[in-house]
Amino acid sequence: MIQKIQINDTRFPLGKGAGSDAIHRDPIYSYAVTQLIDDSGITGTGFAFTLGEGNDMVCRAAQFYAEQLKGRDIEELMSDFGAVFNRLSNEQQFRWLGPHKGVIHLALASVTNACYDLWAKKRGVPLWKLLTDLSPEAIINTLDLSYLEDELSRDQALQLFKDNYPGKETRKGIISAGYPGYDTSIGWFNYSDEKVRENSRRAVAEGFTAMKLKVGSPDPERDIRRSHIVREEAGNDIKVMLDANQQWSLPQALKICKALQSMRPYWIEEPTHPDDILAHKTLADAIAPTKLALGEHVPNRIIFKNYLQTGSAGFIQVDAVRVGGVSEFITVSLLCRKYNIPVVPHVGDMGQLHQHLVLFNHISMGHEALFLEHIPHLQKHFVHPAKIESGVYKTPMEPGSSCDLKPLK
Template identity: 30%
Template structure:
């Protein structure tokens, strides 16, 4: 049955974090500690009464820019058939073509795109993963939010204990400090604490140069890491390729890239063993699916970054066994919870993404605008 979009409601929501969050970019002086995350939510309704919700986000600067761009292009969705998701993505990207096909512009479009996929799955009465064609009902998961550098190594170890007891399967900690010996000390302490059997990853957040990455990467080999993440600048495909060729430990990257084309460069150079795309950052689910096809063709592992509420579905639909990143930061935004046990994140039977906006999210809304007319 043909349906039409009647309204789009945009909300800019500021999520406060409990403490200033620091990774290596803070310790090297490139950024300030992070105290909040800006979310862009899009709620789309149709003539037939169907609804979809999607979101994008920005850490530190960029949230107002995403909201402003989304507000400008949202009218182009009114009257359209919500099933034509690919065509609508193209229509919206051309509506803002002068500001490009990556960055804040396409991150704004991601909120619409995710909402349209949520709506489509709800119309089918299926979880999004099932609509896409799931390969599994649960996905391996690892935690990042307990491994930041503003906390002492003793606190990171305690966090790891609680995380593993909660059912999460792996632990990732931050490295990339100016003192490389301190990085190695923290990794050794955590590895000894959790044991050799627990999957352990590290993330340097782009803070090493090529010689340092090679030297520290070799020193990290003894810890049996699942991967070393972002050892170099995100756009240094050749440098990542050299590391991937020289080290036994897998190299992971991709979260800071904001288009399929940028990820394709990593793939073309053989720069990563583990690709880490972020659906909200690259323009949504439509773009993520294009990238996933490229990654599968090259037999790459997949570990989507952040936004587990979206990525658990996309990872479940990836043919090769993936990972999903567990972050508890977003818990206040949604009343629903993903089931996590035995080291895996399990799909719910709720249709679509399986999440709704909480009252707390409504209270944290700093800007809101509706285009079109509600039923």
């Protein structure tokens, strides 16, 4: 059973220009880390991602949630984790601070992810294997489907898994083949044009078949110029995505996105405020067939439901260290499967946890094995860092979710 809890405020300053975008010019990649230690000495590690300030507040909230799990056996806990998640996320005083968003929901993500890590380690398997080996009923028991009843009842969720069971064994070939990655680090916002060009060449040489550029400059001509630099270096066969990180108003987005279409972006990401679903719908209709991607700042399954209902997004970037953890990630993935919308996670975890989740999405739900974002900046801090070879994630085989961090020196 869970005997001890450790919460850590962990922050990692980045190199010059790394991690920068149109809104976040000098981020400090940070984790609110939850460790759940059971009576056999096994430690489950989970975290939520922030950019520095406020990470301590997430840690304090995580402490509150984690304390409520003391004395619980992990197998018993996960057998009905959907009910546990529902109870914690709707705690009557804490809920006022959300609901289901902000500091408290990030804290719940940290604790939830630690539960899944402990569960996989207790069984001695990597998280992707634990999840893919579970029965549909066992998976559904870990999910909170409340507020989704109009789109996804328990019976409908079970049927989605059953409908996608054929082909599951064939799809397991991804375990040995590896999952494609895409390179986000070619074009951070503060990088010079020359560095963007150099990084684009390097990514191609390293085998990446997709890459992403940060846009959202005060001068749109800078964005247009830099996007064509990437396209020139990448060639016609490589997918190039553009990410505005919420910088534009709708009138700006309508004008600039149309101008950016000339370089044939695979998607345009977070073009405007993430809460403005109708603005995304207007923009999506205006720039079709170019698609929008979003989810980095969408905090919960209900808002994702609305995006899917309105047809506002061509790609969903749900992040398990932004929503309420692995449980809510799977819930959103189920919704996306119903709508046949690809899930391409944002990786606040640097791909550590999500490399497991995209395998599960593909094998058990039949999601397309499109690609997963790759950001290498924190690799040296993980006990088992994600491995990319020739632009492809190599499947992790160590027990757990690959989220254990090395002690800070």
